[in-house]
Amino acid sequence: MIQSLVFAPALFCLSLALSAPPAAPDQKAAPPVVAARFAPKTSALPPLPPGVTALTFAEFFLTPVGPRGLTISDSLKRQDGKRVRISGYMVRQEEPGDGAFFLVASPGLQIEEHEAGFSDLPAATVRVRVPGPNPGAVPFTPRLLLLTGTLNIGSREEADGTVSLVRLALDAPAPAAIASPPPDRPQGQPSNQ
Numbered sequence: 001m002i003q004s005l006v007f008a009p010a011l012f013c014l015s016l017a018l019s020a021p022p023a024a025p026d027q028k029a030a031p032p033v034v035a036a037r038f039a040p041k042t043s044a045l046p047p048l049p050p051g052v053t054a055l056t057f058a059e060f061f062l063t064p065v066g067p068r069g070l071t072i073s074d075s076l077k078r079q080d081g082k083r084v085r086i087s088g089y090m091v092r093q094e095e096p097g098d099g100a101f102f103l104v105a106s107p108g109l110q111i112e113e114h115e116a117g118f119s120d121l122p123a124a125t126v127r128v129r130v131p132g133p134n135p136g137a138v139p140f141t142p143r144l145l146l147l148t149g150t151l152n153i154g155s156r157e158e159a160d161g162t163v164s165l166v167r168l169a170l171d172a173p174a175p176a177a178i179a180s181p182p183p184d185r186p187q188g189q190p191s192n193q
Contacts, residue, residue, distance in 0.1 A: 055084040057105035060124040080153040099135035127164035131172040
């Protein structure tokens with residue numbers, strides 16, 4: 001009880017700082033401040049591969065949130081089943097998933113499955129699936145990730161018991177170029193390096 005009283009003023013101040021005044025009926029509501037704060041600079045990104053659409057976390061839901069809660073945006077719905085590129089940060093998990101991880105807009109999120117678990121994840125979370133038959137646990141990285149893959153939308157229970165709304169199946173990596181031996185050295189002969 002004491003802990004919740006200590007954090008209540010801080011949460012109240014944070015919510016005041018992030019909330020914007022309501023828009024007039026003839027004006028559009030201001031976009032969420034948090035999404036813009038962590039959005040990467042698009043000029044710094046490499047060009048999109050052919051057939052790939054850029055997607056941001058700010059496009060996931062309609063804003064402002066209505067009386068019925070979050071509503072998936074038409075922009076996100078149009079990307080279902082298509083190749084997209086999204087940037088975000090990996091969620092640090094106490095027990096990394098087998099061949100999957102969560103991607104969110106802001107850095108530094110950590111979940112502890114044995115306590116509140118996945119309910120700590122923001123609504124705009126992507127479950128990312130690594131390609132391959134047995135990819136194993138995906139090692140955590142705190143760096144900004146730029147991922148490309150096929151997007152899938154809709155509530156689905158995963159094999160590990162979690163429920164995901166937005167999923168990204170990563171593209172398989174391009175096959176590595178096979179190095180050929182230098183022309184002055186016959187194939188199969190070891191190099192002197």
